[in-house]
Amino acid sequence: MRRGAPTPPAPPPDGAPWVGDVAGGARLRLHVVPRAREDRCAGPHGGSLKIALRAPPVDDRANRALLDFLAAALGCPLSRLELLGGRNSREKTVLARGLRSGDVAGRLARAAGPEA
Numbered sequence: 001m002r003r004g005a006p007t008p009p010a011p012p013p014d015g016a017p018w019v020g021d022v023a024g025g026a027r028l029r030l031h032v033v034p035r036a037r038e039d040r041c042a043g044p045h046g047g048s049l050k051i052a053l054r055a056p057p058v059d060d061r062a063n064r065a066l067l068d069f070l071a072a073a074l075g076c077p078l079s080r081l082e083l084l085g086g087r088n089s090r091e092k093t094v095l096a097r098g099l100r101s102g103d104v105a106g107r108l109a110r111a112a113g114p115e116a
Contacts, residue, residue, distance in 0.1 A: 016105040018049040025080075025097040026104045028070075032090050034062040039069050041112035048091065049108065063087060070094065073111035074104060 018029045031045040036052035043050060055065035063083055071078045074096060086092035096104055 016049075016101070017047050018044065019101045019104050021101045022095070025095055026099045026101045027084070028094045028096060028104065030066070030086075030092045030094060032062060032066055032092055034090075039065065041073065041108050043112055060087075063092075066092065067094070070096070074099065074107050 020027050029048045031048040031050045033042070033050060033052045034055055034057040036054055038052065039054055040052050041049065042052050051066060051069065053062055053065045053069060055061040067078055067081045067083065070081055074081075076096065076099065080097040080099070082095045082097070084093040084095050
């Protein structure tokens with residue numbers, strides 16, 4: 001590989017097609033369900049991970065709630081998370097700086113519990 005060429009994404013961990021390694025961290029593909037009964041990781045949804053949030057999709061509240069939820073579940077500062085795409089959509093892409101896909105998948109699986 002040429003020096004300075006972008007590093008291709010690493011393959012996702014087994015059973016977690018929604019997360020992959022990229023330069024600088026892990027990229028997550030998420031399907032967000034606003035106005036849910038509780039904030040929780042609801043398991044796989046196609047090629048994404050479904051996250052249910054109590055916040056409504058108004059005035060960026062669901063996006064802020066998503067990043068707060070992920071920061072708590074991943075045990076990382078909010079400043080390490082960035083919403084890359086999907087600001088006005090249920091399908092969102094988030095970058096978790098400094099984390100690897102395997103760590104992200106494991107931490108969110110623990111946050112989901114046995115029912116997801």
